[in-house]
Amino acid sequence: MDSKAFVLEFRKAVVTSKSDVLILTHLQPDGDAVGSAIAIQLILDQLKVKSKIIWNKVSHETWKTWDVFQEAVVGEISDTSQYPIVITVDSSNPDRLGDAKRFLEHAQKIINIDHHTDNSLFGTINWVHDASSVGELIDAWLPLLDVVYTVPLAEALIVSIVTDTGRFKYSNTTAHLFLVMNRLTALIGQNRYFELVNFLFAEESLLKWQLISIAIQNLTLVSDGIAFSYIDRDCGEEDGLVDPILSIRGVRAAVLARPVGNQIRLSFRAKDIQLNIRNLAQQFGGGGHIHASGATLPLTDFSAQIEEIKLVVEAYFNE
Ligand SMILES: [Mn+2]
Incomplete structure (x- = not known):
């Protein structure tokens, strides 16, 4: 599936949803999981589609001080409602979702967005490619979706990319990624980028x-x-x-x-x-x-x- 086809499928699935779209990611979400889940929510907001993110065992203090994280609309893992449209990010198979796996059972459409090459393609729509991070993968089709790169959205993608590349030192760091980062950092500005990487990396417990x-x-x-x-x-x-x-x-x-x-x-x-x-x-x-x-x-x-x-x-x- 190319990016054009994916965007068509994605839009069709989410805009027809009568209830909130559910966004799930793996247990103990890392920066890529947190950033990409929030990016998806901010994209859905722009499409006027309501959504909820369920964090499963988030404990990293870092995220809690990020204002964009605080503003995310979240649901509870104990929620027993059924969600027809579920989007998973950064999860190579349903087991990675932990208890939240049960939300997949009654879903009519599962949109699986991931960069692990061993992904089991468990979605009804799969956007699975080798890339540094889910943030980079979202950026690959986002321009086709007609949404605006707002500052919080750019921040969410940056958090995803910066953390999953180990601050650009892992082997998944490519020349293309710096082009993506060029656009995103220009958007949020030098001062905000400095603030962001500082609260992400300057302190450990x-x-x-x-x-x-x-x-x-x-x-x-x-x-x-x-x-x-x-x-x-x-x-x-x-x-x-x-x-x-x-x-x-x-x-x-x-x-x-x-x-x-x-x-x-x-x-x-x-x-x-x-x-x-x-x-x-x-x-x-x-x-x-x-x-x-x-x-x-x-x-x-x-x-x-x-x-x-x-x-x-x-x-x-x-x-
Ligand atoms: Mn990842």
Whole structure:
């Protein structure tokens, strides 16, 4: 489906909706999920279509201080109503939605917008392409939809792009993306861009630094430039804990394991372009991007599982 066909389908689906359009994204929404969900809502607003976003376990303090986030119209995960039109962003399969997955059951149309190449194409309309972020993907068809790039809309797309490219240092950063960013930053202005990136990145919680310190203490090199570590306490929804490990000189890839609720969450990152970390994530039933992926395992015996995980990682890089 090309962008023209998608926009036709998108418009047809949303404007005929008699009830609110529901916007869903993955558990523990990150910057891409938050930015793109809000961008979709702001687009629907302009089309005079009412919508609700359901955040599933949003805990990141950062978003709560962003005025555009505060103004978003949100629904409750406990909502039992049925929504005929559901739009999902940044979610490669229905399981990524957590409990919110049940909203897909009675939906007549599911519009699936995602940039994970392992997306299961679970939508009735799928806009799934390889791109840096969902923000970049939305920008690909937005000019055809006849909506105005307002300042909040541009901000939402910037939040999505800036966070999912690791501030333009991941391998998904392309020349084209800077053209997109050129338009978006011109729109919001230099001062607002400075404000935005500062509240996004200038501060981390003390807890996060403490968790990073645990991860550094538990770090081992399982192979040449391959770091493995774990955090042996439930640190809830904190994200970005693997990045400091990857930033250590000489580390080409990093794997971090930690318990969250009744699961072990695994994060995989690589900064060596030759390394495909997604294949490793897939060995644990996970997926994602070639240089940034994740997986979750049921938590049974943490210490024993850590040893097993470490062996799998070691074998993967030493074979
Ligand atoms: Mn994303």
